Amino acid sequence: MALTTDPLAPIVALPGIAAAVDRARDALVGLHNHPTNRRGWPATAAEAGLRAARASAVLDGAPLDRTDDAVAGPVLAGAVRVAEEQGRLLGVWRTSPLQALARLHMLAAADLVAEPGLGRPRPDADVSARLALLAELVTGGTAAPAPVVVAVVHGELLALAPFGSADGVVARAAARLTAVATGLDPKGLAVPEVGHLRRRPEYRAAAAGFATGTADGVAAWVRHCCAQWEAGAREGLSITEARA
Numbered sequence: 001m002a003l004t005t006d007p008l009a010p011i012v013a014l015p016g017i018a019a020a021v022d023r024a025r026d027a028l029v030g031l032h033n034h035p036t037n038r039r040g041w042p043a044t045a046a047e048a049g050l051r052a053a054r055a056s057a058v059l060d061g062a063p064l065d066r067t068d069d070a071v072a073g074p075v076l077a078g079a080v081r082v083a084e085e086q087g088r089l090l091g092v093w094r095t096s097p098l099q100a101l102a103r104l105h106m107l108a109a110a111d112l113v114a115e116p117g118l119g120r121p122r123p124d125a126d127v128s129a130r131l132a133l134l135a136e137l138v139t140g141g142t143a144a145p146a147p148v149v150v151a152v153v154h155g156e157l158l159a160l161a162p163f164g165s166a167d168g169v170v171a172r173a174a175a176r177l178t179a180v181a182t183g184l185d186p187k188g189l190a191v192p193e194v195g196h197l198r199r200r201p202e203y204r205a206a207a208a209g210f211a212t213g214t215a216d217g218v219a220a221w222v223r224h225c226c227a228q229w230e231a232g233a234r235e236g237l238s239i240t241e242a243r244a
Contacts, residue, residue, distance in 0.1 A: 007137065008144035008152060014219035017148065020226035024147045024184070027233035031189050036240045045188045047239045049086065052176065053079040055193035059200065060168040074111035078166055081107040082173045086180075086188070093177040097138040098131060101162075104173050108166035121162040130160055138178060146182035151225035153178045155218075159211035172196070175225075184229070189240070192225070192232030199228070 011017065031037065037044055057079040058064050085107055093100040102119035109118055121127055134156050142149060157171035172193055179185040196203040206224040209217030 006142050006144065007133075008142045008148055010215075011148055011152070011218055011222060012144050014215055014222070016223050017219060017226075020223045021145045021147045024226040024229040024233075025145075027230040028185050028190060031233040031236045031240070032185075032187060034237065034240050036243055037187070037189060040243065041187045041189060043243060044236060044240050048189050048191045048236050049083040050080070051191045051235065051239075052172070052193040053083040055191070055197040056169050056172045059172070059193070059197055059203070060166065075166070075169070077111055078108035079169050079173075081110065082169060086173060086177060090177060090180055093138065093174075094181050095139065097135045097174075100177065101131070101157075101170065101174060104170045105163045105166060108169040108173070109163065113165050117163075117165070119163075122164055127160055127162050130156065131162060138181070146179065146184035147226050147229060148222055149182055150175050150178045150184060150229075151222040154225060155207060155210035155221050158207045179229075185232075189236040190229060190232035191235040191239075192228040194235045195228030195231030198231075199224075203228075 032041075054062075054076065057073075057076040060075050060079070062073055062075040062079070082104055085103070089100050089103060092103070101121075106119040121131060134153060137149060138153065144152075154171050154175035157174055158168065161167040163170065175192075176185075176188065179190075180188050202224060206217075206221045210221035211217070
């Protein structure tokens with residue numbers, strides 16, 4: 001079905017976006033085409049998911065220095081649960097993204113909030129409306145390049161903070177699901193979360209810029225995200241080459 005008005009078309013036209021999209025795609029194609037990942041990709045994906053969970057947890061306040069029992073920490077434990085469930089949530093994400101978001105929050109925040117608050121967005125009309133629009137995008141409401149869609153999902157969920165807890169872990173997990181679903185990173189081999197963590201001040205500033213809705217702010221966020229998918233591909237390549 002042809003899209004008559006694509007809501008993300010103005011973002012695609014912003015300065016530097018096309019080049020950033022191409023660089024991210026090229027880096028990820030190289031990662032997926034590595035000989036080790038042609039058959040042995042599940043091992044790479046498993047390690048990538050674990051590294052992603054750790055970096056995402058630190059971005060949400062978990063300790064940077066990990067001890068053997070650090071997984072007992074509530075934020076990291078939630079991020080690991082999310083990573084373990086993502087493969088099973090992919091089909092749900094493709095057809096019922098709001099249901100998948102609820103499940104992601106239940107996993108991420110299980111040790112942070114009481115059961116009645118798990119998986120339930122804040123009762124706010126603006127939050128509900130924007131989540132509905134996001135669900136439309138994820139389920140075919142845009143023809144924008146995959147890196148742009150992934151960045152918008154990530155940035156919108158950070159800006160909305162729909163659950164009031166574990167929103168960062170949920171946003172980054174939703175971005176990973178979108179990357180797999182759109183074919184940007186179909187096997188989940190990259191670790192952009194590590195790039196976001198290494199550039200934490202830039203990540204925070206770019207996310208805040210996206211939340212303003214200005215053209216400059218949105219463009220800076222999408223370029224930042226594309227650059228971290230490039231960096232995430234390099235992280236994935238380091239995992240791959242360690243196994244080669």
